Amino acid sequence: MDNATLRPPLNRVSRTAIWYWTTRAALGWLFLAAVQVVWLVLDDGDRAVHVAALAATVVAAVAHVAVMPQWRYRVHRWEATPAAVFTRSGWFKQEWRIAPVSRIQTVDSRRGPLEQLFRLANVTVTTASAAGPLKVDGLDRDTAQRLVAELTANAQATAGDAT
Incomplete structure (x- = not known):
């Protein structure tokens, strides 16, 4: 596959x-x-x-x-491989997204006050896509930090111009 x-x-x-x-x-x-x-x-x-x-x-x-x-919770999913980032989100309107690592431009993590209280973080992967960034909301803080580090390393190691 x-x-x-x-x-x-x-x-x-x-x-x-x-x-x-x-x-x-x-x-x-x-x-x-x-x-x-x-x-x-x-x-x-x-x-x-x-x-x-x-x-x-x-x-x-x-x-x-x-x-x-x-x-x-049943719908929201995510996965990062050396080749791509996969997301599925929503509840009434569900969205499935995939972004090749070679297209990643930035990787950001954000935590609002309520998310900090619950020790959660969100990761946003910005690509050259007109569809906008991929978002993974509701990760525990440590997983989000690992994901940001992994995606950053994979993007730097992948040939391509992210456009």
């Missing part, structure tokens, strides 16, 4: 990503619910509409927080 054939990547992201995605989603829904509660308290209008909107928000939030993180 050709090493650069589009295929399911072998590696899953960190299981901790499930908790990270759950927390991030819950915080977003909590903010929305808080705005609705303030609106309910301050508005003298029809409270039934406010309560119905808040109830709909709670139902949507519970469904989203319960389903999305597990679903994303």
Whole structure:
């Protein structure tokens, strides 16, 4: 089998990503619910509409927080070989990507405050592709550091101009 054939990547992201995605989603829904509660308290209008909107928000939030993180964990995959980087991501709209190592221009790692709390990191592989960079989100910090080092070494050792 050709090493650069589009295929399911072998590696899953960190299981901790499930908790990270759950927390991030819950915080977003909590903010929305808080705005609705303030609106309910301050508005003298029809409270039934406010309560119905808040109830709909709670139902949507519970469904989203319960389903999305597990679903994303099952879908998100990545793999790096000496020849290529493979990614699969998304949950409703899934994206499979492959980038030959010879096309890599930059490799970056990023960690926001919430990701730091969960000891996670994200790796972005920029190529000459018009489709944009490949992203591997939800890696544990040590795996992300190893991946960045491995991809950098592979890109430097590969002939090509990354264009």
